[in-house]
Amino acid sequence: MGRTMAGFDICHFERRFVRQLASCGIDLAAAPAIGVAVSGGADSLCLLTALHRVAPAGLAIRVVTVDHNIRPPEESGGDADFVEAYCRSIAVPCRRMTIPPGTVRELARRRGSGIEEAARSLRYDLFARFMEEERVSFLCLAHHRDDQLETIIMRFLQGAGTEALGGIPAVRGSYVRPLLPFSRSQIESYLAALGIPFRTDKTNADTAMLRNCIRARIVPLLDRELPGWQTALLSLAAKMRDDDDALRGLAAAACRDVAFSQGGACVRMDAAAFALLPRAVRRRLLYRAVDAVGARCRVPYRLIADALDAPAAGTPWHGNAAGIEIRCDGADIFVQKEQKVATESGFFVIVKEVGVYAAGCWTVQVERSGDGLVLTASGTPGSSTICIGNLGFPFAFRSRQCGDVIRNASGTYTAVSKILDGWKCGDSRDLVPVLQDFRDAGQQLVCIWGAAAGFKNWLVKV
Structure with a gap:
């Protein structure tokens, strides 16, 4: 290894890379296995190549590449083919993970988000699965200095706060980004010096996407008109990270003050x-x-x-x-x-003291009885009185919600929807009240008040 390609110093680049790995908490001599996410672009090919070249004997490198199926097969599938071929050439195992066609667009439609945001969400789900199944402690991602600058500009234009204006973190959980100090130019020069080709995503030229517009139009303008802006912006991000650390600590302490549960x-x-x-x-x-x-x-x-x-x-x-x-x-x-029920019968009321409450089609009278409460519900579906000894103020009288579970006699939990299906509630399932105890952090359901609508009751025993 030495100086090649117009004096580019490969050794210096790789020494900086090793130092950055160490600053991210990765000790190459001690790590048994490291994962690398590779798309086929210059940045991820550089990441994999540099890691492969500096890795000590015995360090297992495992690659994951994701085919999102949001571009034509010859492009999206071609990128994955290219990554697999490169990995074979350097004897590094590569796992190809494919998102079925249409999945990204359907997720974007359901969430009301952009294609890129939906693709990122699915990609990170696959990354998590890859790390668990391949038993790697870290997954290296190829974000670099230009990505950092573009991200900070984008978040500024979107009105972000201190956390987002801190930019892309070098380490977040199991994800590490050892190329953050390196520019796109340095990365491409490194690959050129080693004679390594890479793929180019044609969608990067689509300036209808905000990030691409920033890269193609705003960054060149700033380079031309405001020398030194990059250093200033990175300094701003460092200050924002400091402020974010302070606010994060204050917010954590405030959770106790506000009884965050x-x-x-x-x-x-x-x-x-x-x-x-x-x-x-x-x-x-x-x-x-x-x-x-x-x-x-x-x-x-x-x-x-x-x-x-x-x-x-x-x-x-x-x-x-x-x-x-x-x-x-x-x-x-x-x-x-936000609660979205299949009928117009969704209801919710917080009960904080003895009295009469209106909730949807129900009127509920609440009275004390010894250490518990007596509740009488009347409404279109029917009427019922129930005495609950393990309920106090405040509690919620409400309709079911997606994901509701309630404790059963064995101490495990059963889905409320499954219980209502067993009672054959049909179209009346959203009329059946449930009672949720708000007195502690668990905020558990203590009753499915089926008798109010002509069905059974499900009471949690203390």
Whole structure:
């Protein structure tokens, strides 16, 4: 190894690469196996090549390549063929994982997201499966310095906060990015010096995609008009990461203050304690809650901004967007997936004291009885009275939700939908109330009140 191709120093490049691996926590001498994601483009071919050349004897390198099937077969499948052939030439095992045709577009349609976002989601699902099945501790990804700059610009234009403006992390969980300090030019020069070809994705020229537009139009403009902008932007990202670390710590501590608790697909926080926090921390807690309940696409900031000040107003508030619902009843804040039931009968009410409550087609009277509660429900489906000794305030009287489970006699859990199917509830399944205990972090269901609609009851025994 030495200087070739107009003086490009291969050894220097590879020494920097080894140092970057070490800074990502990878000790080549100690690692038994390392995974590498390879698409066939210059960046991932460089990553694999450099790793193969610097790897000590005994280090197993395992490659994964994903065929997304969103381009013509000769392009998408051709990339995977190319990766497999290159891996054979250097005696590195390669696993080809294929996403069935139409899957990416269908996921994008269901989520209301872009094709690239849906493809990324499916790709990372396959990466996780690859790491588990191949027993690799790390998966190396080929993001580089130009990707970092483009990402920061893109997130700035999308109105991102400190976490996103920190850019692409060098390490996130089991994913490591050892090429982040290297430019696209350096990467291509390295491959040219070694005489290694690579594939080019034709969609990279489509400037209708924001990232491609930034790469083709905005970056050349900045290079021409603002010398030094790249260093300044990377410095900004470093500062944002520092700020993000501080805010992350404050938000973690604030979780205790607001009694942040999750039960199923619902997060609850104390509204009064929430209102006393700095606005930046409140925003973090809302985003944390949104992530916890499993948002499947980006939630617009409008919803978060509207929810930030709702507790201070002291009046009930409700908002929803992108499949996420946030509401405040004056005392508590709830963040959950937006409920979409098959009929018009969905209902939900939080019961915090003795009284009479309206919920959809139901009227519920709540009274105390010893250490428990007596509930009487009346409505179009029927009427029923039930005494529950293991229920206290607050609790929810509501219709079923997708993913609801309830404890059975053996201590395991059964899907509520399965129980209702067993009762042959048919079109009345969304009229059957369930009772959810909000007194602790688990927020477990304690009753399927089937008798109210003419069916059986399912009570959780304490």
